[in-house]
Amino acid sequence: MRVAADVSPLELADYQRAVRLLLRHPLITPSFPDRSALPLVRRWAAQLRADLPEVLGYRLLTTADTVRLLRVHDRLDATMPALTRTDRPFNRRRYAYLMLTLAALGRSGTQISLSELADAVAADASRIDGLGMDTERKPDRDAFVDAVAWLERRGALALADGSASAWVNDPDRAEALYDIDREIVGVVYRPSRVLQHVASITALLDTGQGLAQGQATMRRAAARKARRLVLEQPVVYYEQVDESLHGQLRSPSLAEDLERLTGLSVERRAEGVAIIDTSGRLSDVRFPGGGTIAQSALLLAARIATHCGPGNRRNPPPLLPAPTEAERLAEAAARIDAALPRANVLTELAQHDGFEGAPPRESAYPFLADTWLRRTMRDLVGRYGAAFGAVWRTDPDRLLGEAVALLAKLRLVAVVEGGVLALPLLARYRGVTAEVKRRTEQTTLFEDVK
Incomplete structure (x- = not known):
């Protein structure tokens, strides 16, 4: 087709x-x-x-x-979280309030007041160990209204009167009234399985396991999975995925199909394959980009690439294996599963659909220790700090954490205990140079002009 x-x-x-x-x-x-x-x-x-x-x-x-x-x-994938009114990622409490808000709206009519909705969510939250919601506490009200604002932005709720911000600051005097779009509420959350039947988060993933399938069906399923990997990840490294997908990832039809579907270019190298989106038409993160974090991440990437490149033969970094996709999934699933409630899980129907597959070939990548990263970031702040925000110039360790998180999100590095591993795509930024543009001094209105 x-x-x-x-x-x-x-x-x-x-x-x-x-x-x-x-x-x-x-x-x-x-x-x-x-x-x-x-x-x-x-x-x-x-x-x-x-x-x-x-x-x-x-x-x-x-x-x-x-x-x-x-x-x-x-x-x-934790790279595309729900965002608060101030564009910060949701924490676990906010996600819980969002789910309880959707449940309450599903039981409501066509309109609801914010205080009424808050009381319904608080009643449900009080029955969940370790959650709770006290409308007398401003942090709880803030978290709840972040969930409401997320739904409002998508049209599930429409403000008819009042102000949610005013209610957060003074719930005794302020109020807000919302119209409910039940059609949108019904499609916001569509789990692939009944959650009471799930004993592990991996049950919500497509593991490729199930009833016996013919060879052609399995080949089509593998081709779809390979396309999804390339489309949804910044880069797919052959060495970190199941060997059964290598042929599909190298297939010329994969690049042809994705390029015709999205209008973007697919780039294939010896280490892996990636969709190149320089315009930001599909990616949620543009890199290189503006702002102190993105700029410092680019400078750090250039330093790492140079340090790991062929020009550094006197003191090359040690090589260590990177975590595979299966290992990363197992680690993330274990953290999530540790917090799953067990009281309402129907164990006789529950399945633990673990991620299994042939182990990929092991490759080693340059390892940069935390001490090297901190020393390098302090040097970058010293050289280019005039172009950084003031809050970051005074806290290079925090800036390093944000920069490394961005590089890891883009699959340029892999975070491991004690440091990071430099992944092959990082070599693209070897030789990056920077020029600091200092702010032009301006005369103020209250300054004497001579």
Whole structure:
């Protein structure tokens, strides 16, 4: 099957824009992410329903006012969290309040006051060990309103009167009234399995295990998984994935299908394969990018690449193996499973769908110790600090933590105990140079002019 078979060459760019929009925002409503999104995606709904299941194994659900992409998840991914009103990642409490808010809205009518919704969520939270919600405490009110604001931005709630911010600061005097869009509430959360039947987070992932399948079916499933890996990760390293996928990752049809689907270029090197999105049309993070964290991460990446390059033969860093995908999944699943409630799990129906597969070949990568990273970041702050924000200049260790987290998110480094491993894609930034642009001094209105 040819991707976008019924799309004319003149309309292909418009179709690809709809694909990128849907992949970046799996839930699209009349107001989210903007008012032009829903008409664009609905225009191509028929072609999307044909292409997305065949290429990626995804399903597309459409209603009168929503488009919902049901993705297949092969791995646990913490790189795209829900964000608060101040663009900070949700913590566990906020996620819990978000789920309880959705449950309360599902039992409500067409309108609800913020205090009434808060009382319903607090009642449910009080029955969960270690959670709770006290509307007398401002931190709890802040966390709850962050969940409400997340739903409001997507159109599940619409403010009819009052102010949520005022209620957070003074719940005795302020109030807010919301209209409920029950259609959007119903499609926001669509788990692939009944959660009471799940004993491990891995049960929500596609592990490729199940009923016996024919050779052709298994080959198509492996091809879809390979495309998903390339599409959803900054880079896929051959050495860190199951060997059964290597042939699919190297297949010319993978690059052809993804390039025609998304309009982006697929780059294949000896170590792996990646989609190159220099314009930021699909990626949620642009790199290189603006801001102190992105700039310091780029400078740090250049230093690491130089230190690990062929020019450093006198004191090369030691080589250590990087964690495989299976090892990372097992570690993340163990952390999440440790917090799962056991009281309501139907153990007779529960399954533990572990991630299994042939172990990949082991490769070693340059290891940079924490002491080297701290020393390097302090040197970068000393050289280029004039271009950094003042809060970061005084706390280079915190800046290092944020920069390393960004590099790890982009799969440029792998964080291990005691330091990081430099991954092959990092070599792309070898030789990066920087020029500090100092701020121009300006005369103030109260300064004497001579």
